[in-house]
Amino acid sequence: MTRNDLVIRVAGEAGEGILSTGQLLTQAALRGGFHVLTYSQPPSEIKGGHAFYQIRLNTYRSYSKGDDVDILLAFNQEAYDRNAAETKDDGLLVYDPSEVTPSADSHFVQVEFPLNDIAKNQLKFPIAKNVVAVGALAELFGLPTKHLDSLIEERWLRKGESVVQKNLDALRAGIDYVIENVPQRDRFALYPDKPHSGEILMSGSEAIGLGAIAAGCSFMSGYPITPASDIKEFLEIHLPKTGGHALQAEDELAAIGMVLGASFAGAKSMTATSGPGFSLMIEMLGLAAMAELPCVIVDAQRAGPSTGMPTRHEQGDLYQAAFAGHGECPRIVLAPTSVRDCFYQTVNAFNLAEKYQTPVILLGDTLLNVRSESVPRPDLHEVKVVDRLLFSENGNGVSGVNGEYQRYVLTDNGVSPMSIPGQEGGQYIATGLEHNEEGLHRYDEATHSIMTQKRFRKLERASLEAPEADRFGDPDAEIGLLTWGSTVGSVIEAIREGEREGLKLDMLAPRMLMPLPEHELRPFIESKRVIIIPEVNYVGQFANMVTSQYPRDYVRINLYGGMPFRVDRLLEQIREEVAQHV
Amino acid sequence: MSSVVTVEKRKVADYKGDERPTWCPGCGDFGVLNAVFNALSSHNFDPQNVIIVSGIGCSSRLPFFTDAYGFHTVHGRAMPVAAGIRAVQPDMPVLAMGGDGDAFAIGVGHLIHAIRRNLNICYVVMDNAVYGLTKGQTSPTAERGLATKATPQGASDPAVNPLLLALATGCTFVARGFSSKPKDLADLIARGVAHEGFAFIDTYSPCPTFNTVNTFKYYRDATDDLPADYDPTDFNAALRYAASEDPLYLGLYYQAEQPTFEDHIRSTKPAATSNAMTVVEGLFDQMS
Structure with a gap:
């Protein structure tokens, strides 16, 4: 059977080149025509600490990070200890014997890979360790070398021909090692029968930044916070190219204050933060609603109340986005469902904010903002940009x-x-x-x-005028899955898996969560015998909102450990619920 | 035929709004409002080209009584809102108006950063040592022990010295005015508006309703003009005079030239800017 799905995880000490190894491989795989979707776990501590970068490679489009690991590259013992359990039974561990002593009774194939030795003694170029690793991993899944050769040239040409050559040698050394030492390596080879062409690689945060620029945003202000800082940094670099500005404020109160000042002065404006920062912005969310000032607030949700778990995933801010603020404070809440959707929903957020002169909150999360995905390049000719209705003395005639x-x-x-x-x-x-x-x-x-x-x-x-809901599955299915945001990825894959075993499921994920679009929810809710609502939070925030507006029985599936849904467990839970509702 | 263009000089009346002030009779804020009108007319600004930003409090209602564009924000947050405005409209004069609670209690964090940025605005704090809108609690500029009806035990903490605060933070224009010296105050505001950078004018504006200690008479007796030969470029002199409790000096303490927030905004803009979609297409290209 040809393989069409492969999960590679590179794990080690933060700062050891985990990220650069992963990114180089990801970019090369994109050029090789593979669909890629990354997942990373930055260390929780400031210096060092365990980190990993995971790449899922597919010959078709995937929507989630992949449940388990096929190939684990462990740079050190801790990386091995922490990640071995998530490696599949028929997986492969590649490890540096100078750093790692693997367990003798492991369930997967273990191959020594003397990375440090190759880089230091064979190549006399110790910092090329990561490129050696990239060569080895690329060879394992059969990526044509030309994609890596050209990337290496692009990346190191500035440093001179000799540096390029040294890195190419390092790449070759990795490839050769695999050819000589890894038994049955064909079983990891992927063959993209229909390689995609022209897809681009972006993270959710980048997609939001790009969407903002495309929508005509010219002012951004934010305060550093995980996992939203990337948006500010992206716009600080790129917004000035259009004549706009991104600024760092003294706190989140000031960030949103600046945004409202800029909006008042005529600019399409935004801020980006995470839950704790959004909490501080709520005072002026009310001002924006009351003074009717357009603005976009990105809340890239993280886990837990208070400081919680800054680098972990949760969909815990829906209540805050939908209801926060004293008095009756209208606002629109949008939730993108994929990296590509982050681009489009950011454009929609600006369009709705400008058209309706109201704050629009865009709910991202750690999973969505941090990961990179290969996505079809958005056609900008199809992007419609809406500007605010302006007073003009002889123009629109709506003066008093x-x-x-x-x-x-x-x-x-x-x-x-x-x-x-x-x-x-x-x-x-x-x-x-x-x-x-x-x-x-x-x-x-x-x-x-x-x-x-x-x-x-x-x-x-x-x-x-809500952006159309995300739909997937069999529209005639009696079992409906109602969900939102990044959980859509796991749900789509669970539906796809379920289909193979004859399970008929249908998904609706509204992209507008406040107000809930009646024309999308009611027909779906009324047409399904059973409705299951999976979301990554404890109280079922979305389920409660849906229940209060459309009372009936719903089955809730909640996860709240700081991780996204695994597809296999989600499908298992869906199966159990379906069995109970025969 | 001569082609001399005569620019009509605007009068105070040209800056008045339709709303009548809501302040108590005898409030110091009337004098400040008048000084603002006179300062604006001395520059002959077109009201449509002036923005007045304020916080919350009696004095922060001021924008409503003018014919300028205004943004009556929330308590303590006038500074960041003003920064957002200036980032987008760096050439339009912006005045910020508010009270001492707004500036030195709830908003002091923002004040420090607005000063650090050298935001090119003129901030007039109407200082009466009490919160008038909530019926007379003492504020951070109240002397320790100042008792009011709403703070019968007296202020528990020592007073903030606004001038020293501004000087220590690097403010490039530091002044003190008094509402009952309207000409001097108008002159200070006019100079503050002309100043390239953050102009801070702490202004005694007595509250006749809730502060029976710091009255007009109190300030008339306690204040004196800075000496005629005073040098406002001398930072150490500014610190010395600002620390003086008797008398409390009125006038321009300090003025300096430093890069402004707006300089930074202009410097980040490339010589040639591109259309947004062109920028996005270029970034897409880099992502393949």
Whole structure:
């Protein structure tokens, strides 16, 4: 049987080149036409500590990180000890005998690979250890050498021909070692029968940054936090190319404050943070909703309350995104379901924020933001960019009585034209106080009622324009899986596995979670005999939101250990539930 | 035919908004508002080209009483909002107005960083040592022991010295004004607006309702102008005079030239910028 799925994990001490080994291999595999999806676990401690980088290679598109490891490259004993259990029975351990003493009764094939010795004594080029490893791993799954040769040239040409040659020699040494020393290595070979062409490799954080630029974002402010800092760093480099700016604020309160100032001044603006930072932003989330200022807030969720587990995965911020804030504070929440979707939902987030002059929260998470995926290159001609409705004296005619501009003039869809400082006749005061159509603070019963309706009317309209939900599976299946965000990846693969054994399943994952789009949820919920809601949190935040809006019995599957769903266990749980509901 | 363009000089009335101030009769903030009008008219700014940012408190209502663009933010957060505005509109004059609670209690963290950034705005703190909107609790500028109706035991902590705070943080324009000296105050605000960098003007603006100690008379007796030969480029002199408790000096303590936040913003922009989609296509190319 030809293999079409391979999981490689490179594990060792952080800073030992785990990341560079993994990234080089990933990039080369992309060029070889493989679908790639990475998963990494940075160390929890500051210096050193155990880390790994995992690459899943497929001849078809995959959606999850892969449950177990086929090939484990262990740089040291701790890497071996921690990862051996996740290596498959028919897997392969490649280890450096100078660092690792493997257990004698291991369930998988173990092959010595004297990495340090090859680099130091054979090549006289100790830092090439990682390139030796890349050569060996590439040879194991049969990646044509040309992809690595060209990458090595691109990467080291700046340092001169001799450095390029030394690295090419290192690559060759790795390849040769495998050819001479690994028995039955053909069993790991992958043959992409239909290699993809033109796919690109990006992380979720990069996809969000790219989506922001494409949507016309010109201002970003953030405060360092795992796992969202990458977005800020990406935009600090690339936003100025369009004339925009990304800044580091003194804290998250300031970050969102700057974003609202920038939005008031006319810029499409965003911030990116994780749960703890989002907690600090909630005060001004209310101001954005009240003053009707467009803005996008990315919450790349991590695990646990308080500081929790900064490098681990959880879908625990849905309540916070959907409900946080005092008073009745309307906002839109979007949740992308894959790396590629991060690009599109970021564009949608800006479009909705600008069109409806309201904060939009984009819920990423550790899994989605950190991993890299090969994705079809987005066609920018298909990307529609929406700008805010602007006040113009003779233009859109939505100005107030006596021809005077009214910033919060009541309209059918609740959207009032905005003015930009400098616009003649457009002066108004943006305020968090309740205000009348002119923007002047008023506390009377009629004003608060009418303005509350206005603000929520925008949300009702927005829900009709929700980005289409993610669907997968058999639309006629009686068993429905209702889920959200990055859990979609595991669910899709569970459905695909289930299909092979005759299990008929259908998935709906709304991309808009607040408000929940009625036209997508109701038909799905009403057409399924059993609905299962898997999500990575303890209380079933999404399940509770769905239940309160569409009361009926739902089966919940919750996971809350800081890791995403394994496909095999998820399928097993689905099978059990299905069996109980025959 | 002559082609002389006459620019009409704007008057105070041109900056007044439709809303009448909500302050108590006798409030110091009236004088500050007037000084703001006079400062703006001295620059002959078009009201549509001025932005006034404020926090929360009696004094922070000020933008509502003007005809400028305004952003009445939340308590303590006027500084970051002003920074966001300046990042996008680095050429539009921005005034920040607020009270001492806003500036030195809930917002002091942001104040320090706005000063460090040398954000090119003029921040006028209307300082009355109490929280008026919540009925008279003492603020960080209240002297230890100052008792009010809402703080009957008296302020428990020593007062912040706003000028020393600003000087120690690297502020490039540090001044103290007094609401009952409207001409001097208008002049300070006008100079603060013209200053390239963060202009900080702590302004005594007595609260006749909740602070019966720090009254107009109190400040008239306690204050004195900085000496005529005072040199505002002398940092050490600024520290000495700022530390003085008797008298409390009024005027411009310190002014210096330093790179501004806006300089940084302009410097990060490449000479030629590209269309967003071109940038994204270029990045896609690098990702293959």
